[in-house]
Amino acid sequence: MATPEFDWKQCFDQISPNLVLYARQLTPSPADAEDVVQMAFVRWWRRFPNGDKENIPLLYAAVRTIALDLRRSDTRRAKREAVSEIAVPGEDSPTFDAPPEQKETAAIVTDALAKLPEDQREVVTLKLWGGLTFQEIATALGLSINTVAGRYRYALNHLQKHLSPLKDDLLGGSASPANVLNFQASCLSS
């Protein structure tokens, strides 16, 4: 039988990249995202020391609550976000762990995600990288399942609009510099 210490480390190892990615959609800097994940995970583990998979939506809900609290309490950050409503993830560390041939794809996807409205971005993050079902996302966000499904649909449409011009390069694993420049120009203009 595994010791509790082994259990939390194994659980944290598996889930922490997804949690940090989700937290980064709600916080402006990677350091804040890690702080949020630390607080949420410790609270969650104290409550559910067995780390049951069925309670993972609650962990995401804790990340969300703490991230929003942190954002509200930080006046300096509030001022910065007044200028830009979208909390852009920090740029000093990568969002995705991409191998060298996928680095540009990762950068393009990160940019495309940052252009999404926050409510759509968090649904798409929870669905694709958090591995949650629509029902679990609805529970974590306190929304109806139809709203969640609708947001996911809109998010995919937005992403398709942004990423379709680069389809060949993205599926090929790397984007050509010309296409990346065009893509960035289209993002700036939109």
Place this chain on the structure above:
Amino acid sequence: MNDHELENLLTTLAPARPSAALAQRVDRELEQDMRWALQPTARRAPRWLQPAMWTTLGAAAAVMAMSLSPTNIASSPGTAAFATTTHLPLTISSPALLPVSTIREIVDTQNEGIRYNETSRLPEQHMKIVSMERRAWIDPRDGAHITVEMPSEDSVILPVSFQ
């Protein structure tokens, strides 16, 4: 690119791993929890036994003090005060206790009037402030609260301007 292709493309990207420091921070916090959880809890005596025990101990100490040196007690009135010294600060410095609050409440203020400083010849307002400092700790193992009250009396001198 259809939805399926797009989802596949996005899920091929693995989220970046958090810094090693994050796991260490979580480890430290959870380790602290484990330390509290693993500390053996003392078996509690029945509720009526505790006051009875203290009464017995107090009576025994008083009898011993009186029987050992009755003349010393008579000659030095401070001995009784030394005999009642408690080991409370030692108990409170235990790492298992978490400080909760420190509240200082002003109970009384006495205005002692304006006096002139003998050296500088300047007026000074003399005040006496009687306060009560309450410090509280909590034992996370069983939620027990420990409160200590410390009365204090401070003399305060404030500069006075007649303008």
